[in-house]
Amino acid sequence: MILVIVYYWSAANSPEDEVVTDPCTPKGYNLDKNSHTDSSEESRLTGSLQAAGNFTKCRSATYAMLQEGNEKCPYKHCSIGSTFTPDLQGHFLATSNFYYTSKFFELDEKDWLAEMIPAGKRYCKEKWSELKAEHPTTKEEYLLGYCFSSAYIISMLHDSLGFALDYGR
Numbered sequence: 001m002i003l004v005i006v007y008y009w010s011a012a013n014s015p016e017d018e019v020v021t022d023p024c025t026p027k028g029y030n031l032d033k034n035s036h037t038d039s040s041e042e043s044r045l046t047g048s049l050q051a052a053g054n055f056t057k058c059r060s061a062t063y064a065m066l067q068e069g070n071e072k073c074p075y076k077h078c079s080i081g082s083t084f085t086p087d088l089q090g091h092f093l094a095t096s097n098f099y100y101t102s103k104f105f106e107l108d109e110k111d112w113l114a115e116m117i118p119a120g121k122r123y124c125k126e127k128w129s130e131l132k133a134e135h136p137t138t139k140e141e142y143l144l145g146y147c148f149s150s151a152y153i154i155s156m157l158h159d160s161l162g163f164a165l166d167y168g169r
Contacts, residue, residue, distance in 0.1 A: 023057035024148035028128035055124035058151035120150030
Protein backbone atom coordinates (compact mmCIF):
# COMPACT_ATOMS: atom_id res chain seq x y z
CA MET A 1 0.00 0.00 0.00
CA ILE A 2 2.84 2.40 0.78
CA LEU A 3 4.27 1.89 -2.68
CA VAL A 4 0.93 2.76 -4.17
CA ILE A 5 0.73 6.01 -2.16
CA VAL A 6 4.21 7.09 -3.23
CA TYR A 7 3.54 5.97 -6.80
CA TYR A 8 0.28 7.92 -7.07
CA TRP A 9 1.79 11.02 -5.50
CA SER A 10 4.86 10.84 -7.74
CA ALA A 11 2.82 10.07 -10.84
CA ALA A 12 0.45 12.95 -10.15
CA ASN A 13 3.47 15.26 -10.10
CA SER A 14 5.11 13.84 -13.25
CA PRO A 15 4.24 13.97 -16.95
CA GLU A 16 2.20 11.07 -18.35
CA ASP A 17 4.08 8.07 -19.76
CA GLU A 18 7.15 8.97 -17.71
CA VAL A 19 9.06 6.45 -15.66
CA VAL A 20 8.40 7.37 -12.04
CA THR A 21 11.38 6.77 -9.79
CA ASP A 22 10.29 5.64 -6.35
CA PRO A 23 13.10 6.29 -3.86
CA CYS A 24 11.13 4.53 -1.10
CA THR A 25 11.13 1.12 -2.78
CA PRO A 26 14.11 -1.26 -2.59
CA LYS A 27 16.11 -1.59 -5.80
CA GLY A 28 15.10 -4.59 -7.84
CA TYR A 29 11.48 -4.68 -6.74
CA ASN A 30 8.99 -4.78 -9.62
CA LEU A 31 5.51 -3.37 -9.07
CA ASP A 32 2.58 -4.56 -11.12
CA LYS A 33 0.66 -1.33 -10.73
CA ASN A 34 -2.52 -2.77 -12.23
CA SER A 35 -2.80 -5.25 -9.38
CA HIS A 36 -2.86 -2.36 -6.88
CA THR A 37 -5.21 0.12 -8.53
CA ASP A 38 -8.91 0.56 -8.95
CA SER A 39 -10.33 1.16 -12.41
CA SER A 40 -10.39 4.97 -12.12
CA GLU A 41 -6.70 5.08 -11.17
CA GLU A 42 -5.67 2.57 -13.86
CA SER A 43 -6.93 4.82 -16.61
CA ARG A 44 -5.13 7.87 -15.22
CA LEU A 45 -1.67 6.37 -14.63
CA THR A 46 0.23 5.22 -17.68
CA GLY A 47 3.85 5.53 -16.60
CA SER A 48 5.95 2.85 -14.95
CA LEU A 49 7.70 2.57 -11.61
CA GLN A 50 11.44 2.27 -11.15
CA ALA A 51 12.49 1.29 -7.63
CA ALA A 52 15.49 3.37 -6.47
CA GLY A 53 15.95 2.67 -2.75
CA ASN A 54 17.37 6.02 -1.62
CA PHE A 55 16.66 7.16 1.96
CA THR A 56 17.59 10.81 1.42
CA LYS A 57 15.32 11.15 -1.62
CA CYS A 58 12.58 9.15 0.10
CA ARG A 59 12.80 11.51 3.08
CA SER A 60 12.47 14.48 0.72
CA ALA A 61 9.46 12.89 -0.99
CA THR A 62 7.70 12.09 2.28
CA TYR A 63 8.40 15.61 3.54
CA ALA A 64 6.94 17.06 0.34
CA MET A 65 3.81 14.92 0.78
CA LEU A 66 3.47 16.05 4.40
CA GLN A 67 3.89 19.70 3.44
CA GLU A 68 1.49 19.63 0.49
CA GLY A 69 -1.00 22.48 1.01
CA ASN A 70 1.22 24.29 3.53
CA GLU A 71 1.13 27.45 1.45
CA LYS A 72 -2.64 27.59 2.14
CA CYS A 73 -2.19 27.44 5.92
CA PRO A 74 -4.67 29.93 7.42
CA TYR A 75 -2.98 29.79 10.83
CA LYS A 76 0.16 31.32 12.28
CA HIS A 77 1.88 27.94 12.14
CA CYS A 78 1.14 24.69 10.29
CA SER A 79 3.62 21.84 10.69
CA ILE A 80 1.89 19.41 8.36
CA GLY A 81 0.12 20.72 5.27
CA SER A 82 -2.52 23.29 6.14
CA THR A 83 -3.27 21.74 9.53
CA PHE A 84 -2.82 23.83 12.65
CA THR A 85 -0.29 22.30 15.03
CA PRO A 86 -0.05 23.70 18.55
CA ASP A 87 3.23 23.68 20.45
CA LEU A 88 3.76 20.09 21.49
CA GLN A 89 4.17 19.42 25.18
CA GLY A 90 4.35 16.30 27.30
CA HIS A 91 5.17 12.78 26.19
CA PHE A 92 4.90 11.57 22.62
CA LEU A 93 2.94 8.38 22.01
CA ALA A 94 4.05 6.66 18.83
CA THR A 95 1.79 4.79 16.43
CA SER A 96 2.30 1.12 15.69
CA ASN A 97 4.20 2.04 12.50
CA PHE A 98 6.81 3.86 14.58
CA TYR A 99 7.03 1.02 17.08
CA TYR A 100 7.36 -1.81 14.54
CA THR A 101 9.86 0.10 12.40
CA SER A 102 12.02 0.82 15.47
CA LYS A 103 11.72 -2.80 16.57
CA PHE A 104 12.62 -4.15 13.11
CA PHE A 105 15.77 -1.99 13.04
CA GLU A 106 16.53 -2.96 16.67
CA LEU A 107 16.88 0.68 17.72
CA ASP A 108 17.70 1.74 21.26
CA GLU A 109 14.70 3.03 23.19
CA LYS A 110 16.46 6.25 24.18
CA ASP A 111 18.10 7.17 20.87
CA TRP A 112 15.62 5.62 18.45
CA LEU A 113 14.96 8.82 16.49
CA ALA A 114 18.65 9.64 15.94
CA GLU A 115 19.37 6.01 15.04
CA MET A 116 16.49 5.88 12.55
CA ILE A 117 18.42 7.89 9.93
CA PRO A 118 21.48 5.60 9.60
CA ALA A 119 19.25 2.51 9.94
CA GLY A 120 16.98 3.83 7.18
CA LYS A 121 19.94 4.69 4.94
CA ARG A 122 21.40 1.19 5.34
CA TYR A 123 18.06 -0.48 4.71
CA CYS A 124 16.94 1.64 1.77
CA LYS A 125 20.11 1.04 -0.23
CA GLU A 126 19.81 -2.78 0.01
CA LYS A 127 18.61 -4.71 -3.04
CA TRP A 128 15.18 -6.30 -2.82
CA SER A 129 16.58 -9.81 -3.35
CA GLU A 130 19.07 -9.32 -0.49
CA LEU A 131 16.39 -8.00 1.87
CA LYS A 132 14.20 -11.03 1.22
CA ALA A 133 17.15 -13.37 1.78
CA GLU A 134 18.21 -11.60 5.01
CA HIS A 135 14.66 -11.58 6.43
CA PRO A 136 12.98 -14.76 5.13
CA THR A 137 10.35 -14.86 7.89
CA THR A 138 9.23 -11.24 7.44
CA LYS A 139 6.24 -10.67 5.16
CA GLU A 140 7.17 -8.99 1.87
CA GLU A 141 4.62 -6.23 2.43
CA TYR A 142 6.43 -5.29 5.65
CA LEU A 143 9.86 -5.44 4.01
CA LEU A 144 8.59 -3.11 1.30
CA GLY A 145 7.43 -0.58 3.87
CA TYR A 146 10.48 -0.12 6.09
CA CYS A 147 12.37 2.26 3.79
CA PHE A 148 9.30 4.48 3.47
CA SER A 149 8.47 4.18 7.17
CA SER A 150 11.93 5.19 8.33
CA ALA A 151 11.95 8.24 6.06
CA TYR A 152 8.35 9.13 6.95
CA ILE A 153 9.06 8.96 10.68
CA ILE A 154 12.00 11.38 10.32
CA SER A 155 10.02 13.66 7.98
CA MET A 156 7.09 13.83 10.34
CA LEU A 157 8.71 13.98 13.74
CA HIS A 158 11.97 15.82 13.04
CA ASP A 159 11.49 17.77 9.81
CA SER A 160 7.81 18.73 10.26
CA LEU A 161 7.10 18.70 13.99
CA GLY A 162 10.60 19.74 15.10
CA PHE A 163 11.41 16.86 17.45
CA ALA A 164 15.12 16.88 18.29
CA LEU A 165 16.96 13.82 16.98
CA ASP A 166 18.05 13.08 20.54
CA TYR A 167 14.43 13.10 21.74
CA GLY A 168 14.03 10.20 24.19
CA ARG A 169 10.82 8.27 24.68
